[in-house]
Amino acid sequence: MKRAAPLVIGAALLLLLPLVAIEPRAWLTLTVAGLAMGMLIFLVASGLTLIFGLMDVLNFAHGALFSWGAYAGFTVAMLVNGHWGWAASPSVVANAGLFLLAVAAAVVVAFGLGIALERVIVRPVYGQHLFQILITLGATIVLEELIRIAWGPNDQVMPVPLTFQGSWDVADVVVLRFPVIAIGLGALVYGGMLWLLNRTRVGLIVRAGVENNEMVQVMGHDIHRYFTGVFAVGSALAGVGGLMWGMFSQSIRPSMGGEQLIFAFIVVIIGGLGSVTGSLVGALLVGLSYNYVAYLVPKAAIGVTMGIMVLVLLVRPTGLYGVGK
Amino acid sequence: MSAPAPTPVQAARSAARRERWRAPSLYVRLALLAAWVLLPAVVPSYQMLDLALKIALFATLAASYDVVIGYTGIVSFGHAMFFGFGAYAVALAVGRLGASTYGHLLLGFAAGIVISGVLAVVVGAFSLRVKAIFFAMITLAFAEFALILAVQWGALTGGEDGLSPKLPGVFAAGAPGAFGLSGRLVTYYTLLAICLGLFLLMSRFVHSPLGRTLQAIRDNELRAEALGYRTFVFQLIASSFASVVATVLGGCYTMWVRYVNPESALGIPIMLDVLLMVIIGGIGTLYGGVVGAAFLLGARTLLPNLRGLGASVFAGSEILQRLSERWLLYFGILFVLVVFFFPRGVLGTLREMAARRSTAPPEG
Numbered sequence: 032m033k034r035a036a037p038l039v040i041g042a043a044l045l046l047l048l049p050l051v052a053i054e055p056r057a058w059l060t061l062t063v064a065g066l067a068m069g070m071l072i073f074l075v076a077s078g079l080t081l082i083f084g085l086m087d088v089l090n091f092a093h094g095a096l097f098s099w100g101a102y103a104g105f106t107v108a109m110l111v112n113g114h115w116g117w118a119a120s121p122s123v124v125a126n127a128g129l130f131l132l133a134v135a136a137a138v139v140v141a142f143g144l145g146i147a148l149e150r151v152i153v154r155p156v157y158g159q160h161l162f163q164i165l166i167t168l169g170a171t172i173v174l175e176e177l178i179r180i181a182w183g184p185n186d187q188v189m190p191v192p193l194t195f196q197g198s199w200d201v202a203d204v205v206v207l208r209f210p211v212i213a214i215g216l217g218a219l220v221y222g223g224m225l226w227l228l229n230r231t232r233v234g235l236i237v238r239a240g241v242e243n244n245e246m247v248q249v250m251g252h253d254i255h256r257y258f259t260g261v262f263a264v265g266s267a268l269a270g271v272g273g274l275m276w277g278m279f280s281q282s283i284r285p286s287m288g289g290e291q292l293i294f295a296f297i298v299v300i301i302g303g304l305g306s307v308t309g310s311l312v313g314a315l316l317v318g319l320s321y322n323y324v325a326y327l328v329p330k331a332a333i334g335v336t337m338g339i340m341v342l343v344l345l346v347r348p349t350g351l352y353g354v355g356k
Numbered sequence: 357m358s359a360p361a362p363t364p365v366q367a368a369r370s371a372a373r374r375e376r377w378r379a380p381s382l383y384v385r386l387a388l389l390a391a392w393v394l395l396p397a398v399v400p401s402y403q404m405l406d407l408a409l410k411i412a413l414f415a416t417l418a419a420s421y422d423v424v425i426g427y428t429g430i431v432s433f434g435h436a437m438f439f440g441f442g443a444y445a446v447a448l449a450v451g452r453l454g455a456s457t458y459g460h461l462l463l464g465f466a467a468g469i470v471i472s473g474v475l476a477v478v479v480g481a482f483s484l485r486v487k488a489i490f491f492a493m494i495t496l497a498f499a500e501f502a503l504i505l506a507v508q509w510g511a512l513t514g515g516e517d518g519l520s521p522k523l524p525g526v527f528a529a530g531a532p533g534a535f536g537l538s539g540r541l542v543t544y545y546t547l548l549a550i551c552l553g554l555f556l557l558m559s560r561f562v563h564s565p566l567g568r569t570l571q572a573i574r575d576n577e578l579r580a581e582a583l584g585y586r587t588f589v590f591q592l593i594a595s596s597f598a599s600v601v602a603t604v605l606g607g608c609y610t611m612w613v614r615y616v617n618p619e620s621a622l623g624i625p626i627m628l629d630v631l632l633m634v635i636i637g638g639i640g641t642l643y644g645g646v647v648g649a650a651f652l653l654g655a656r657t658l659l660p661n662l663r664g665l666g667a668s669v670f671a672g673s674e675i676l677q678r679l680s681e682r683w684l685l686y687f688g689i690l691f692v693l694v695v696f697f698f699p700r701g702v703l704g705t706l707r708e709m710a711a712r713r714s715t716a717p718p719e720g
Contacts (some may be wrong), residue, residue, distance in 0.1 A: 165691075
């Protein structure tokens, strides 16, 4: 309970302080938008923190997987919409079907790419950070160029299911629909990850493997297969994040992953390496403050994430939830 | 009384001094320099002149990055940012302070160096304090921030359109009296001299006792710390030094192309180019930058011709045509392969082979 107190106070301050300058209705809209943005960033950052925090692999190809997920989902959504018109139909069931199929495509493609990446590129360079950075950068170039070859270098318009667009009017407050879905999905992923890591046998083995790789192997577990799995799950999260981001901004382009990767890195640094809760808190912090500041001082919005990062590092060099190794 | 026996370092240094005039690499370097100096007289085409000077500039930039990544062992993605600061400082001083004079040109360089020096120390103080691998991420974030700032702050930087400053005096008009050199050639030789000077300075830097300490930190930080070296200070000095060198080169780049915009001076693509040059040439070799820059820039200049060829050969198939257009893809693949199979790059591999031959037992 003692550890929760600063968190509660911090959250209350962060949420209520902008009320001084922003009128309540706009504040509510901004808060929802900020939470949604935070959750979208969390989807990307959580995959990153899984791969980096647990396996100590600096994966710069994460952004490329983000783009691949978006493009895979885009292709399926276009196909489904082209054949049955599920995106344009007013039926919620058809819309949800299209959405789920797109998510499934993003997961499958990013998961597969994650396995391939881990097997071919990452496995030989475990424990060598410099080479991890270099080689995953190379992989990023290749993956992004492959997108440009397959889908062309220009922006594409992402089909968004009809009932997911627009907004609800709750007591005169405009609540956009898609952000709410994003918040739900983010919460689901957060819960799932905590459950998987802390409550299941697989999570136990993975955590033990991080602590003492050789001992876990002596106990008869093929730790490399678990690591491949963790890497692939992290990649799949990046893919889903890419798809959600594409639907959120309604357009996709090959370089989108690289741009979001910066945000994700900042969030992981703020939250502390390897902490899922840390990256959630960091992502919400960035998402909320970005939206508040963008409303008050539009030009300063980009600076605010950097400011938060510098501030956090000054106070806690290992991040909010990080433990020094 | 006999002189005390030399320490291992002294012995190694005197051995290197004895070898200095016999080593073939010295003559390779001198020949390269001669090629650069004589090129304008031999090949009067502007395209070749442009390519040669860009190779010189980027080779020096890659070498300065090598000081950080190869000799100090810290991965920074903010190096291109300092290059961009220099480029913008010179462009702003010459283009926005009224008349284009030598004083303003010097002021631009001085301002760029001071700003970069201060910022490099600040960024380093923040990010070197935390785990070394954070450095890459934090510098990347700073670089992205600088890029966004340059685009957004259009009133000062000209936004996406950039700036096209006019150079003062002999750099624009040339020196017709003594040598009959055009403004381009005066600029060419001035910048070549600056590059050479910076290269020698960096060579001195990495071979000084300070440089040796840096390599010790790179190889085993804990041990260097245990020996009493304040590793943080040394890393800070190295990264700040390299950043200032990059700033000067950025100013030189503006003087040559007479144009800056965020994309060409500050962007992540520049950073990737420099990284590729260092890796291809050989990490921790300093002179590898020359190989990497020559390869990358040469290929980029020649590839448009290849692209035309690809369009004519694969006229029927769109996918094949696209495949021939995305030359960056092949660089990516090449990059991964180089990191896998020649982690020491072209020059590093050559040096390794030479070292193996000289230590191998004589045959027969």
